[in-house]
Amino acid sequence: MKYALYLKEKVIETIINIYDTKPELKLVQVQHTRKDFVGDYTLVTFPLLRYSKKSPEQTAEELGKYLTEHIDEITGFNVIKGFLNLELSQDYWLNKLNEAWDDEYFGIRLPNKESKTILVEYSSPNTNKPLHLGHIRNNLIGYSISKILEANNKNVIKTNIVNDRGIHICKSMLAWQKWGNNETPKSTGLKGDFLVGKYYIKFDQEYKKEISKLISQGKNKKEAEQDAPLIKEAREMLKKWEEADKKVISLWQKMNNWVYEGFDITYEKLGVDFDKIYYESDTYKLGKSIIMDGLKNGKLIIKKDGSIWADLTEKGLDEKILLRSDGTSVYMTQDIGTAYIRYKDFKFDEHIYVVGNEQDYHFQVLKIILQELGYPWARCIHHLSYGMVELPEGKMKSREGTVVDADDLIENMLTTAKNISEELGKLDGLSDKEIDKTINIIALGALKYFLLKIDPKKNMVFNPKESIDFSGNTGPFIQYTYARIQSLARKGKSKKIEAVNINEKNLKLDLKEIQLLKTIYHFTNMVKEAGETHNPAVVANYVYELVKEFNQFYHDFNILKEEDMDLRKFRLKLSIMTGRVIKQAMALLGIDVPEKM
RNA sequence: GGUUCCAUAGCUCAACUGGAUAGAGCAAUAGCCUUCUAAGCUAUAGGUUGAAGGUUCGAGUCCUUCUGGAAUCACCA
Numbered sequence: 001m002k003y004a005l006y007l008k009e010k011v012i013e014t015i016i017n018i019y020d021t022k023p024e025l026k027l028v029q030v031q032h033t034r035k036d037f038v039g040d041y042t043l044v045t046f047p048l049l050r051y052s053k054k055s056p057e058q059t060a061e062e063l064g065k066y067l068t069e070h071i072d073e074i075t076g077f078n079v080i081k082g083f084l085n086l087e088l089s090q091d092y093w094l095n096k097l098n099e100a101w102d103d104e105y106f107g108i109r110l111p112n113k114e115s116k117t118i119l120v121e122y123s124s125p126n127t128n129k130p131l132h133l134g135h136i137r138n139n140l141i142g143y144s145i146s147k148i149l150e151a152n153n154k155n156v157i158k159t160n161i162v163n164d165r166g167i168h169i170c171k172s173m174l175a176w177q178k179w180g181n182n183e184t185p186k187s188t189g190l191k192g193d194f195l196v197g198k199y200y201i202k203f204d205q206e207y208k209k210e211i212s213k214l215i216s217q218g219k220n221k222k223e224a225e226q227d228a229p230l231i232k233e234a235r236e237m238l239k240k241w242e243e244a245d246k247k248v249i250s251l252w253q254k255m256n257n258w259v260y261e262g263f264d265i266t267y268e269k270l271g272v273d274f275d276k277i278y279y280e281s282d283t284y285k286l287g288k289s290i291i292m293d294g295l296k297n298g299k300l301i302i303k304k305d306g307s308i309w310a311d312l313t314e315k316g317l318d319e320k321i322l323l324r325s326d327g328t329s330v331y332m333t334q335d336i337g338t339a340y341i342r343y344k345d346f347k348f349d350e351h352i353y354v355v356g357n358e359q360d361y362h363f364q365v366l367k368i369i370l371q372e373l374g375y376p377w378a379r380c381i382h383h384l385s386y387g388m389v390e391l392p393e394g395k396m397k398s399r400e401g402t403v404v405d406a407d408d409l410i411e412n413m414l415t416t417a418k419n420i421s422e423e424l425g426k427l428d429g430l431s432d433k434e435i436d437k438t439i440n441i442i443a444l445g446a447l448k449y450f451l452l453k454i455d456p457k458k459n460m461v462f463n464p465k466e467s468i469d470f471s472g473n474t475g476p477f478i479q480y481t482y483a484r485i486q487s488l489a490r491k492g493k494s495k496k497i498e499a500v501n502i503n504e505k506n507l508k509l510d511l512k513e514i515q516l517l518k519t520i521y522h523f524t525n526m527v528k529e530a531g532e533t534h535n536p537a538v539v540a541n542y543v544y545e546l547v548k549e550f551n552q553f554y555h556d557f558n559i560l561k562e563e564d565m566d567l568r569k570f571r572l573k574l575s576i577m578t579g580r581v582i583k584q585a586m587a588l589l590g591i592d593v594p595e596k597m
Numbered sequence: 598g599g600u601u602c603c604a605u606a607g608c609u610c611a612a613c614u615g616g617a618u619a620g621a622g623c624a625a626u627a628g629c630c631u632u633c634u635a636a637g638c639u640a641u642a643g644g645u646u647g648a649a650g651g652u653u654c655g656a657g658u659c660c661u662u663c664u665g666g667a668a669u670c671a672c673c674a
Contacts, residue, residue, distance in 0.1 A: 034617070044616060046654050056654085082654080083617060126674065168674060226672095235672095307672060316600080317670085324672040331674050360601065361669050387603085388667080395667090424636065442636090454610065459603070459667070466608095471636050472622040473610080480636045488633060522613095529613075541611065544621080555629095555638045575633095597636075 004030045007041055007086070014066045019051045032522075038078055039085025040518070046082045056082030093514055094504050096521045101499075101577055107523040107584065108151035115155040117346055120146045122354035123267075123274070126163045127259040128172040129197035131266050132396060133389050133404040133462060134356065137451050141386055142354040143272040143590045144452055144536040151588060152531035157346055160274040161338055164256055165281045166331070170237040172196050173251055174230070175203035185258050191265065191407065192258030206230055235326070242328050269410050271444065271590060278341070280334040287337025288329055291322045294373050310369050320365050335366050336373075343377050350380050352534065357385040357457070384534050387459035389451075404464050410447065416467050417443035417476075426597055441592045442476050448591050449475030453540035473544050475591060478582060481547045482593040484554065485579035491560055492572045499573035503566045512556060516549045516574060523581050527588070536589055543585040550578045 007030045015023045027047035033039040045052075045059045052059040057079055064077035064084050073092040078085050100106045122142020125131060131139075146156045163169075176183075176199040185192045207230045214224035225231070240248045267273065294300040295308055302308050305325040312320060322332055342351065353363060363383035370378035388395065389404075396403045417439045421427050427435050450468045454460045470476040492499070523542070530538040559575060562568040583593050 029616080031616085032613070034613095037617075042617090046616080049654080081617060128674095163674065166674065167672095305672085318599095321672060326672080328672085330672070356668095357602070358668055359674090362674095364601090385602090390667090420636075426634085426636080450609095457602080458610090461609075463609090466623095469609095469623065469636095474622080474636085476636055477622095480634080484634055484637085491633065525613085533614090537611090538613095541621095544611095548621085551637060552639095554633080558633075560633050597634085 004032075004041060007043075010067060010071060011043060011063065014063055014070070015048065015051055018062060018066060021051050023048060023051055033085050035515070037080065037083075037085055038087065040088040041086045043084040043086065044082065045084055060084035090507070090509055090514065091504075093517045093521070094507070094509075097517055097574065097577060100520060101573065107527050107581070109153040111150060111153055111155040115153050116349040117155045117157065118149055119157050119159055119342060119346060119348045119351040120149070120354065121159045121161060121352065122146075123160045123272070124163060124355065125160075125263060126166075126168060127196070127256050128168050128200045130191070130193040130262060131406040133406065133409060134396060136270065136406050136409070136447070137386065137389050137460075138354055138356070139267070139270055139272045140448050140451050140590060141384070141456050141536060144539070144588060145352065145354065145384065145534055147588045147590060148527070148530045148534075148536065148539065151527050154531075157348075158273065158275045159278060159342065160276075161278045161280060161283075161334075163280050163331075163334075165241065165252075165284065165334075167234055167238050168200070169252065169256075170234045170241065171203040171207075172200035173248075173255055174234050174237055175199035175206070176255065177251065185261070191262045192260070193262030193266075196255050196259050203230065203234075238328055239326060266406050266410075269407070269444075271592075276345070278338055280338070283337035283341055284329045284334040285337070286340060287333040287335070288323065290336055290340060290373065291333060299372050299374075310365070310372070312365065312368060315368060317361075317365060317368070320369070322369075332362070332366065332369070335362075336370065339366070339370060339378075339381070340375070343375070348377070348380060350382060351377075352382050352384050354384045354386065357387055359383075360385050384456065386456040390459060390461050392461060392463050404462065409464075410443070413443035413447050413468065414439060417446065417470070420470050421597070430596075438594050438597055441594045442470075442479060442597060445475030445479050445586075445591045445593075446470055447475075448589060449478070449540060452536045452589050453544070455537045456535060476597075478543055478547045478586065479591075479593050480597055481550055481554075482579055482582045482586075483595060483597040485550075485575050485582070486595045488559060488572065488575050489579065495560065497560060497568060497572055499569055499576055502569045502573070504570075506564075506566050507570055508567075509570075510557070512549075512553055513571070513574065516546075516553050516578065519546050519549050520574075520577055520581050523585065526585075530588070539585055539588050543582060543589075546578065546581060546585070550575070 008028050011028050011030065012023055015021065029044040029047065031042050031044070033042045043060070043063065045056050045063065048059060049056060052062070060079040060082060064079060064086065067086060068074050068077055073089050074086050075089045076087040078087070120142055123135065123139050125135065142158070146158050150156050176196070179202055180199060183195060185195055188195060190198070207228055210228040210230055211224045214227060215221060219227065237248055241252060291300060291308055295302060300308055300322065301311055306327070307321060307325040308323040309319045309321055312318060320332065321330060323329060339351070342348065355363065360383065363381070367378055367381050370381070390396070391402070391404070421439060421442065427438070430438065446468050453473065468474070526538060526542045530536065557571060559571040560568065562571060586593050
């Protein structure tokens, strides 16, 4: 990109010299030449015709001639329609490779003292059920964004707000109390989050029974939903919880701890972690007091029944409830409190919430309310809204048990990875420990890449019946290429071929080699773009492109068997550099790469 | 009903933010392992970018209308 900017300046100079007018900046468009054309950078001449007053072809010819004569590294040009393709010298690209080779942190800029602080909130689980596929997408996007921002010189704090209180938690507590027979993870052998989730579903089933019974007795649906004895009991429990009733609190602690033990296992398997965990139970009270202050200052309104609301109708939105009439808090209450505490803790320059797009409205409202309440940092809040993961038959619903469970899915991936690896004979001669490690890297690579290669904002479809692929545009394909390169590096080393002291003047590089080199160099821009757009899919698409490029190169050319010593060294160097970039890019996605597979 | 988002090959996704002939993978068909790892490579086939207008040198991308889908508008979280 730096070079594109430089070229842009040169083009402006040229236009001043030839046509005697200074062009508008945005009309000078320098971009990378598309792959199927010869050249490195392309100038679009159409917008410049107003200065040249000539045809696109003529204009391109004139500019091309001038630029070739006046810039050393431009060795030639071609004109197709109105596009001027500028060709750079081989030396220029070889220099780029050498720069990258010598730079341990090629393409990434780690944070320092001047870096801005960015909070990345992700995961945000409810402690009433196990994690499912949607959470996996959330966790992977959040973790990857954190890594990408770190590579863009940002001081990143990974946070997780645990929604550990609320009516939904009381539902599973109540059901366990009623029908649980004192079951524990130990007594049942169930993972803690699964055990609790079982009772959340149980509650919903019994609740629905009560509702239909009331409807058959002549109540309408809404009344039935309000008046069912179970929901009343759950509400009562929530009230007791907020009053710190000892029995309720101790049940709550017991069951939440079961869930945390379960979550920890899942997080570890996924390879994600957090710098700071917040609990809703610690922040909701602060949220309440902020809301009470807002009421005093006349920013909020209170209704006859005592419930407190924000009136956003002037902003084209609805009214939003902030505190219930019985004084208990809602989702928004704690989010306000949490945001406040976080700003106090970290003075963030930006706060990214990785949360599903079903909550677009919620975050729109959160931001406005915080601004209304007079917090200037509210404008630093950014909702990274990602799309739902759907099954072929529609949305997943945890209450109805139609979810793809996170642990099950990971387990399936491990089994599939093992079967495929065995079939291909890739595990021969490895120790059990090595096998486990490799299988784990591949299985998670497949899963993570599958979810991250898709633009976060788009909904995606996952078919549990068709297992995730291991060939084509997949994680294992990329990992495999990396493993191949490492094998080359090992063999090169044992044959004492070193990727240094190359006499570059003797090299005659093929277009494909230059193409690969350009793709490697593009890593730098890509990291920047991924950071600006908060989009891991940019990284995934890039690394796929790079790997495809390399595999063609690997197939078409001899590397260690090349007879020309300089060329052999160069190709090894190019390969190892590709490997380094693959590893780095995959790390930005939170994906590990194996030395052998 | 209001608001927001989405619609690209049979399926899953791209398209450098308005640029050149809309590209990949899967699935299908046909090739390539006595040679650096075949989880690879090559080729064939597959498209009126949901529809109709508009803006301009130029539209999958921007605007309008329509069709179809999703989310949300809860004293759920």
